[in-house]
Amino acid sequence: xKKKLLAMTLCLAMAFSCVACGGSKxxxxxxxxxxxxEATGETAADASGSNTxxxxxxxxxxxxxxxxxxxKYPPVVVxxxxxxxxxxxxxxxxxEPCLADTYEFSEDGLTLTVKLKDxxxxxxxxxxxxxxxxxxxNHCKNLQGNPSFMTETIESIETPDESTVxxxxxxxxxxxxxxxxxxxxxxxxxxxxxxxxxxxxxxAATADTAQAYLxxxxxxxxxxxxxxxxxxxxxxxxKNPNYWGEGTNVDKYIIKIQPDANTQMMTxxxxxxxxxxxxxxxxxxxxxxxENVEIxxxxxxxxxxxxxxxxxxxxGPVSNPKVQQAIRKAIDYAGVQMICGQGxxxxxxxxxxxxxxxxxERKTDYTNVEEAKKLLAEAGYPNGFDIDLTVTDLDMEGILxxxxxxxxxxxxxxxxxxxxxxxQPWAAGYGDAYRDGTLGFTVMYxxxxxxxxxxxxxxxxxAVVGLRAGWTAEMNPELAAMYQETMNATDNDARIAILExxxxxxxxxxxxxxxxxxxxxxxxxxxxxxxxxxxxxxxxLTLINVK
Amino acid sequence: xLNSVKKLFKSNYLFTFGVMICLAWIIAAILAxxxxxxxxxxxxxxxxxxxxxxxxxxxxxxxxxxxxSRVIYGGRYSLLAGCLTVVIAGxxxxxxxxxxxxxxxxxxxxMMRISEMILSFPSLxxxxxxxxxxxxxxxxxxxxxxxxxWPTYARLMRSVxxxxxxxxxxxxxxxxxxxxxxILMKEIIPNSISSVLIMATTDIGNQILMFSTLSFxxxxxxxxxxxxxxxxxxxxxxxxxFWVAGFPGLAIFTMAVGANFIGDGLRDLLDPKLRKxx
Numbered sequence: 001x002k003k004k005l006l007a008m009t010l011c012l013a014m015a016f017s018c019v020a021c022g023g024s025k026x027x028x029x030x031x032x033x034x035x036x037x038e039a040t041g042e043t044a045a046d047a048s049g050s051n052t053x054x055x056x057x058x059x060x061x062x063x064x065x066x067x068x069x070x071x072k073y074p075p076v077v078v079x080x081x082x083x084x085x086x087x088x089x090x091x092x093x094x095x096e097p098c099l100a101d102t103y104e105f106s107e108d109g110l111t112l113t114v115k116l117k118d119x120x121x122x123x124x125x126x127x128x129x130x131x132x133x134x135x136x137x138n139h140c141k142n143l144q145g146n147p148s149f150m151t152e153t154i155e156s157i158e159t160p161d162e163s164t165v166x167x168x169x170x171x172x173x174x175x176x177x178x179x180x181x182x183x184x185x186x187x188x189x190x191x192x193x194x195x196x197x198x199x200x201x202x203x204a205a206t207a208d209t210a211q212a213y214l215x216x217x218x219x220x221x222x223x224x225x226x227x228x229x230x231x232x233x234x235x236x237x238x239k240n241p242n243y244w245g246e247g248t249n250v251d252k253y254i255i256k257i258q259p260d261a262n263t264q265m266m267t268x269x270x271x272x273x274x275x276x277x278x279x280x281x282x283x284x285x286x287x288x289x290x291e292n293v294e295i296x297x298x299x300x301x302x303x304x305x306x307x308x309x310x311x312x313x314x315x316g317p318v319s320n321p322k323v324q325q326a327i328r329k330a331i332d333y334a335g336v337q338m339i340c341g342q343g344x345x346x347x348x349x350x351x352x353x354x355x356x357x358x359x360x361e362r363k364t365d366y367t368n369v370e371e372a373k374k375l376l377a378e379a380g381y382p383n384g385f386d387i388d389l390t391v392t393d394l395d396m397e398g399i400l401x402x403x404x405x406x407x408x409x410x411x412x413x414x415x416x417x418x419x420x421x422x423x424q425p426w427a428a429g430y431g432d433a434y435r436d437g438t439l440g441f442t443v444m445y446x447x448x449x450x451x452x453x454x455x456x457x458x459x460x461x462x463a464v465v466g467l468r469a470g471w472t473a474e475m476n477p478e479l480a481a482m483y484q485e486t487m488n489a490t491d492n493d494a495r496i497a498i499l500e501x502x503x504x505x506x507x508x509x510x511x512x513x514x515x516x517x518x519x520x521x522x523x524x525x526x527x528x529x530x531x532x533x534x535x536x537x538x539x540x541l542t543l544i545n546v547k
Numbered sequence: 548x549l550n551s552v553k554k555l556f557k558s559n560y561l562f563t564f565g566v567m568i569c570l571a572w573i574i575a576a577i578l579a580x581x582x583x584x585x586x587x588x589x590x591x592x593x594x595x596x597x598x599x600x601x602x603x604x605x606x607x608x609x610x611x612x613x614x615x616s617r618v619i620y621g622g623r624y625s626l627l628a629g630c631l632t633v634v635i636a637g638x639x640x641x642x643x644x645x646x647x648x649x650x651x652x653x654x655x656x657x658m659m660r661i662s663e664m665i666l667s668f669p670s671l672x673x674x675x676x677x678x679x680x681x682x683x684x685x686x687x688x689x690x691x692x693x694x695x696x697w698p699t700y701a702r703l704m705r706s707v708x709x710x711x712x713x714x715x716x717x718x719x720x721x722x723x724x725x726x727x728x729x730i731l732m733k734e735i736i737p738n739s740i741s742s743v744l745i746m747a748t749t750d751i752g753n754q755i756l757m758f759s760t761l762s763f764x765x766x767x768x769x770x771x772x773x774x775x776x777x778x779x780x781x782x783x784x785x786x787x788x789f790w791v792a793g794f795p796g797l798a799i800f801t802m803a804v805g806a807n808f809i810g811d812g813l814r815d816l817l818d819p820k821l822r823k824x825x
Contacts, residue, residue, distance in 0.1 A: 262786055280784070282784065282785050282786055282787055282788070283786075283787075285787065286787060335590075335592045338592050338595065339592070339595075339609060339610070391769075393765050398784075400784075402765075402769075402770050403609070403610075403770075405770070406590075406610060406770050406771045407590070407610070409771065410589070410590045410610070410771075420769075421769040421770055421771070422682065422684075422769055423682075423683050423684075423765065423769045423770070424682055424683075425679050425683075425765075425766075427679070428679040428680055428682070429682075
């Protein structure tokens with residue numbers, strides 16, 4: 001009896017798997033070529049002369065419906081299959097028009113008028129119009145998923161004609177263009193999405209059923225079409241035959257979701273994978289001797305910082321501005337960079353290198369133990385003091401915060417401060433204490449929500465992170481006021497001027513010391529051109545060509 | 548007794564081996580400042596991740612600290628945690644179990660249900676919870692280990708006491724009018740303690756492993772304490788540099804094996820059923 005049951009279950013399982021395979025083949029237009037490419041090997045240009053590129057990247061996401069995209073890696077797929085009004089074509093600088101042709105802010109900064117490019121079509125052949133833009137942004141807003149906060153400052157969208165979109169904002173928001181580059185606000189083919197259950201109505205959170213469809217294929221105007229998505233395994237992108245712009249010479253991408261750095265390193269060195277996104281400092285050392293493999297190291301905008309509470313009740317001696325200056329002088333930034341790995345750099349201040357308005361890196365000769373000792377003595381601690389340095393069990397892009405704390409402890413010992421590291425798990429009190437602003441002295445990291453320097457304004461007095469350090473707006477009203485000033489500055493030059501003023505004010509003062517921008521390491525096969533580290537998209541597939 | 552210990556050394560090579568390993572570790576731990584060539588905490592980034600060499604026998608870690616020195620110092624924490632946990636847990640468990648077994652009745656019932664409550668949790672998870680809630684440092688980790696370990700001793704003690712208390716000499720003491728406390732202390736416990744001792748020696752190895760496991764998970768003492776479990780977990784990030792995790796791992800291994808060999812040997816010596824062999 002048992003055997004019979006087992007046999008029956010096995011048969012059923014097989015039947016199901018056959019159906020599943022059949023389904024996914026049919027959904028792709030080019031089922032036959034898919035099979036052929038897989039059979040002949042995945043890397044080098046195959047017999048038919050088409051270029052296939054294999055990318056390995058991390059996971060941590062379960063949908064590719066742009067309306068829900070918030071994690072690090074989905075933008076790799078979304079930027080290839082969809083397009084936004086604006087886009088970051090390079091890894092730094094300001095957003096540039098993509099589907100937008102021209103844009104204009106009203107005098108008070110409360111209205112943004114965008115003229116769309118002419119002649120843009122979706123992969124389905126439908127023409128892209130202002131209705132599609134309005135639909136996509138309302139869709140994301142009303143789904144109330146993780147990225148919906150991106151639309152918080154958008155009050156309403158008006159479409160006076162087919163090629164004009166007018167955004168009415170709740171307040172002046174100089175980051176709005178950057179927000180519009182975000183993958184979650186990609187422009188969808190509204191006709192196709194509606195056909196498959198999509199809606200942008202206020203009740204989209206419950207009424208929208210298009211996710212199942214958008215997890216099997218894409219509905220955008222991008223260079224590629226997603227033909228297959230197996231969660232936590234593989235994504236296949238094929239060239240969009242109806243692409244309105246000029247494409248690259250890569251016909252097909254196979255994206256392997258394979259987060260392990262060592263596996264990626266080995267498959268890359270054997271030539272099974274062309275681009276590996278999750279290299280670590282340790283694995284790139286192994287690749288140095290491998291022919292045909294190039295390594296890119298660059299700082300991300302995830303930044304580690306030391307926080308010294310301005311409230312004496314919590315901060316004790318580190319609430320003293322002179323002590324804060326001394327600690328800033330005592331940290332061996334070059335050593336921190338060494339521990340974090342190749343590509344790490346220390347930003348000038350709260351605006352990371354790579355952001356518009358950044359003042360670059362902190363001066364390399366800033367560290368000065370003698371001066372730090374002098375400052376400490378001036379503060380009334382000629383022999384230093386003992387203090388608890390609380391640290392939690394998190395890592396910043398793979399760099400343990402406890403490692404940063406150990407380095408800091410060693411540096412502070414040079415000027416007589418005895419930092420006693422206290423480990424406290426995030427869930428067991430650290431998280432609450434951090435948010436409530438009751439931590440005295442800690443090392444933490446900050447990852448950006450979207451690619452715009454305005455996210456860093458939270459470090460100002462009276463703002464979210466500022467308050468976590470007990471830094472209220474009353475303590476520095478002038479600096480606190482710059483928050484709103486920056487938000488209002490829709491003109492880039494004006495915004496850069498204020499951002500620079502902020503950085504100068506915080507270079508030597510305040511409760512935060514930005515110690516390192518964590519690096520990212522990408523390994524790629526030298527047969528490719530145009531592989532580059534991208535903060536907003538992790539990797540922009542539309543820039544890659546086969547040599 | 549002394550004779551049988553001598554016999555044990557001669558006949559049981561594993562026991563001898565275990566004693567040698569543990570003695571070596573104890574000496575190393577006590578004389579750490581003399582033996583260790585470098586300060587285990589001071590960093591030197593110019594020497595990051597250097598492989599084993601004449602200057603640094605076990606290589607250096609990602610802060611340029613000498614791993615040999617750290618391993619030598621690390622023995623202090625593991626030995627302390629292993630031994631102290633067993634002593635305290637054994638002490639609590641012995642009295643708890645003896646009282647429950649000797650008094651019997653509803654007292655026994657209530658006491659044993661309490662200890663079973665703790666036993667019914669997976670021990671590692673319970674220790675992790677205690678540690679996470681109280682904050683992780685050496686003392687709290689040991690506290691968590693004791694909480695998890697003592698009920699086993701209590702159960703064992705109670706079961707032995709149940710049979711010991713039926714002996715004639717206990718009845719004789721009662722007849723002579725000895726108080727319950729006196730009987731417990733003078734008759735029951737001395738006659739039941741050997742099984743607890745056997746378990747305690749075997750348990751030292753387990754506790755060292757358990758302590759290392761907790762430190763590996765980031766719930767032991769705070770860095771930069773040179774603790775073995777934590778050193779192994781640091782080394783996991785350096786897949787291709789075997790010495791970072793390898794040597795502390797080897798230290799944990801030898802210490803646990805040594806303690807287990809001693810435990811096995813002592814069981815052969817003390818267990819009444821096996822004693823006839825000598």
